[in-house]
Amino acid sequence: MCGILGIVLANQTTPVAPELCDGCIFLQHRGQDAAGIATCGSRGRIYQCKGNGMARDVFTQQRVSGLAGSMGIAHLRYPTAGSSANSEAQPFYVNSPYGINLAHNGNLVNTASLKRYMDEDVHRHINTDSDSELLLNIFAAELEKHNKYRVNNEDVFHALEGVYRLCRGGYACVGLLAGFALFGFRDPNGIRPLLFGERENPDGTKDYMLASESVVFKAHNFTKYRDLKPGEAVIIPKNCSKGEPEFKQVVPINSYRPDLFEYVYFARPDSVLDGISVYHTRLAMGSKLAENILKQLKPDDIDVVIPVPDTARTCALECANVLGKPYREGFVKNRYVGRTFIMPNQRERVSSVRRKLNPMESEFRGKKVLIVDDSIVRGTTSKEIVNMAKESGATKVYFASAAPAIRYNHIYGIDLTDTKNLIAYNRTDEEVAEVIGCERVIYQSLEDLIDCCKTDKITKFEDGVFTGNYVTGVEDGYIQELEEKRESIANNSSDMKAEVDIGLYNCADY
Structure with missing residues (x-):
């Protein structure tokens, strides 16, 4: 279980990082193992800060001051089947196509077949045991099929159709497409939560947020919010003062079954x-x-x-x-x-x-x-x-x-x-x-x-x-694989150490 958050500000000269940091404090209960933020500047450059530990320790004033841009996502990690290594702190990033960051809450239950598919058919290397990196690369591979210089909303929705077709499990995701938009989507059964909210500014423009829990919206004066439906996705343009978010029911709702444990x-x-x-x-x-x-x-x-x-x-x-x-x-x-x-x-x-x-x-x-x-x-x-x-x-x-x-x-x-x-x-x-x-x-x-x-x-x-x-069923051998990962993590836990990685990526300008 993790906490995910995404914000797009109408004023493109206002940095989004401070508000993301504050939002992470309200979601800290959802993940105390690692924290990360990725933001996007006006020319499509991705700025990133992530590391092991609580949000207050990872997001120091000096580090946050370097996170430029009015659009960004954040993640609070609660360790599941992946390890607690710094390499698995989110958001994850791939530079092809376009430059994509993704933060993910949940687990996939058909990881073994997905990894074979990525290795043998798509030829994308998965570097960690994290489902999140796997899911990101599946989305990137589906988006790459369009082979376009510039992406549009329809391309993103089509790529998500491929994600839904291939991936089984409970998942909610927020992502950044460099210089283009913030997006979010939820699994077809609604197992993991994801909400969308809007906040009206004095000049009539609107800011937008995606988050794991409603408490973040209330704390940040986002007075209108709703749950994304199972199988639904939303794309919020980087210049949201000129363009409205677009919602799409990408796949039909399998069954509306939130996790009771929430x-x-x-x-x-x-x-x-x-x-x-x-x-x-x-x-x-x-x-x-x-x-x-x-x-x-x-x-x-x-x-x-x-x-x-x-x-x-x-x-x-x-x-x-x-x-x-x-x-x-x-x-x-x-x-x-x-x-x-x-x-x-x-x-x-x-x-x-x-x-x-x-x-x-x-x-x-x-x-x-x-x-x-x-x-x-x-x-x-x-x-x-x-x-x-x-x-x-x-x-x-x-x-x-x-x-x-x-x-x-x-x-x-x-x-x-x-x-x-x-x-x-x-x-x-x-x-x-x-x-x-x-x-x-x-x-x-x-x-x-x-x-x-x-x-x-x-x-x-x-x-x-x-x-x-x-509700999704499980792939043969999945439970055994999950337990073997847990045992491996326990045996190697003494080697874990807290780190912080601050990254900057040059991505295509839009």
């Missing part, structure tokens, strides 16, 4: 994705979870409801309201420790949980505690949390999950873990409770979770992480 865990609560308020879905999750808890426990079994910060707070608060039990903040979070389930080995994850959360003994001592979390993945964090609660004097600990049991790989861009490492894989709820050391584990049902998120327009979701049934 609403459970990944998206900010103040975002609205596909017309669905993340905050209100999490309130509904708490209400449904409480109803399920009351089927398994007596009211007297619980003295207090405590969330695992931060994502579970909304769910836990509503759960406590429905149960009629006090809600307490029992864990204080150290905000300077990153996510635990993406750390390279088990020992680091365990110690990180203790660094990340510190229990308030007064909220646990002598109490029967219901702990609410957004999900249970490996169980590493859950086990340590239960241990901390009991060490702090809790007499009984029950553990509730806002999500159903996660029993399968997430294949569309969230690197949870291999299936065999998921705590719920081939285990009953009772066995999970025994492993993490609590009295009982209570999961949200999948039916209830879908009820919390669905609308009149969207009634189905990508739920393969819970069911093993993926």
